[in-house]
Amino acid sequence: MATEFSTAAYIAAKFRALIADDQRSSREAITRLLQEDDSIEIVDKCVNGREALEAIDRHSPDMVFLDVHLPELAGFQVVQSSGGKVPAVVFLSALDRYAAQAFEADAADYILKPFQDERLLQAVARAKLRVQMERGKMLTTQEPTSPGAAPEQVPAQEAQYAERLAVRSAGRIFFQKVQQVDCFTAAANYIQVHTGAQIHRIRCTMNHLEARLDPRRFARIHRCTVINLDRLKDIRPLPHGDYIVTLLDGKEFTLSRNYRPKFRKLLSSLS
Numbered sequence: 001m002a003t004e005f006s007t008a009a010y011i012a013a014k015f016r017a018l019i020a021d022d023q024r025s026s027r028e029a030i031t032r033l034l035q036e037d038d039s040i041e042i043v044d045k046c047v048n049g050r051e052a053l054e055a056i057d058r059h060s061p062d063m064v065f066l067d068v069h070l071p072e073l074a075g076f077q078v079v080q081s082s083g084g085k086v087p088a089v090v091f092l093s094a095l096d097r098y099a100a101q102a103f104e105a106d107a108a109d110y111i112l113k114p115f116q117d118e119r120l121l122q123a124v125a126r127a128k129l130r131v132q133m134e135r136g137k138m139l140t141t142q143e144p145t146s147p148g149a150a151p152e153q154v155p156a157q158e159a160q161y162a163e164r165l166a167v168r169s170a171g172r173i174f175f176q177k178v179q180q181v182d183c184f185t186a187a188a189n190y191i192q193v194h195t196g197a198q199i200h201r202i203r204c205t206m207n208h209l210e211a212r213l214d215p216r217r218f219a220r221i222h223r224c225t226v227i228n229l230d231r232l233k234d235i236r237p238l239p240h241g242d243y244i245v246t247l248l249d250g251k252e253f254t255l256s257r258n259y260r261p262k263f264r265k266l267l268s269s270l271s
Contacts, residue, residue, distance in 0.1 A: 015131055017044045020052035020059040020078070021092060022071055026113065030065050033120055039128070049073025056082045060238055063108070063127040065180050068093035079105050087134040099173045103166040109116035110166055110173050126175070161214040167193050167200035176200065179217070182231045184209060186224035196249065219266050221245055222256040229266075 011043050021027045025043055034040045043059040046052040048071040056064065056078070064086045068075040076098075079089055088108040091098070101109040108130045109123035163200070165177040182194045190201040191209055202209075202229065210220050220226045231247045238244060244253035255263060 013135075015040045015063055015128055016040065016043045016059060018043055018052070018055055018059060018064045018086075020047075020049070020055070020064060020070060020075070021067040022047045022069075026067065026092065029115075029117075030120065032122070033117060037124065039143060040124075047071075049075065049078045052078050053081055056085055062131040063090065063093065065087040065090045066122075067091075068095075068098050068102075076101060076105060085175045088130035090123045090127055091258075093108070093207075096168055096173050099166040099168065101221060103162075103164075103175075103202075107166075111174065112173055113221070162212040165193065166201055167202050178213065179228075182228055183251065183253070184226040194251070215266070219263055221253060221259050221263055223258070225253045227253065 004048055017034055017185055019034075019042065021181060023031070027047075031042060031045065034042055043061055043169070044055040046055050046108075049069075051071045052066065053072065054066070055061075056253055066075045066078060066089055068091050070078065071203055073081070075093075080085070086220045089105065090109045090111060091105075091107050092101045092111045092113055094113040094175075096112055099110050112121060165181075166173055166175055167176045176193060176195060176232050180195055182196070184206070185192045185194065186206050187201070190203055191206060193200040193202060206224065206226065210226060213226065218226050219229055221251055227245065227247065233246045233248045236244050236246070242257070243260070245253045245255050247253075
């Protein structure tokens, strides 16, 4: 009983937040909103990257609200130099061009300035969830399930695949769950993300995207197309030797000859 209580108390403990932004208006807006949340404690506020890095080392915050364009040391450099000490990082910027980089840095969220309270509250909720998940992982690895029980082995490659993508739509950036995506298609310098009737976009190459997706759930069927296998409806041959892949929503794509052997092997393993 005591162990269960301490575990729950640890996961629900106050969230220690650090604000790092050289714009006073942004710092004040974030401070005001966080101070209204009794579950959050602001441990420090910084105006440049050097201060932020030192504050992270000193306070070990759970979440950091970090401006991308901090003077002395940029936001991404702060995260990289901190060595992954912060469970949840929320990046802020007036430009959307760094959203893909934030995704690569495994950010909890990416907010465009100027932001509304509602948008910041969404980011706070995501940061809290990220911290709680990390706390849960720590307890799982530290506490044995029973006396003499061997620790559970977690496959090392499970965590390497993307669970969310930073996508652009209607002038805003938001994070899309990968499992809800039907397919990805290449379009000039962007990748189109198809989710139901909606199409969003991310700036990266198809090769880079493919490397970030779980190969047990996503398959590349053409140099311009990757599909979610959970959305696959059927495959049918065409008279001239090609194949048409149909998704549950009716989208149809050609299965390229170059990707056919690998796709067949994947389907065979699923069967």
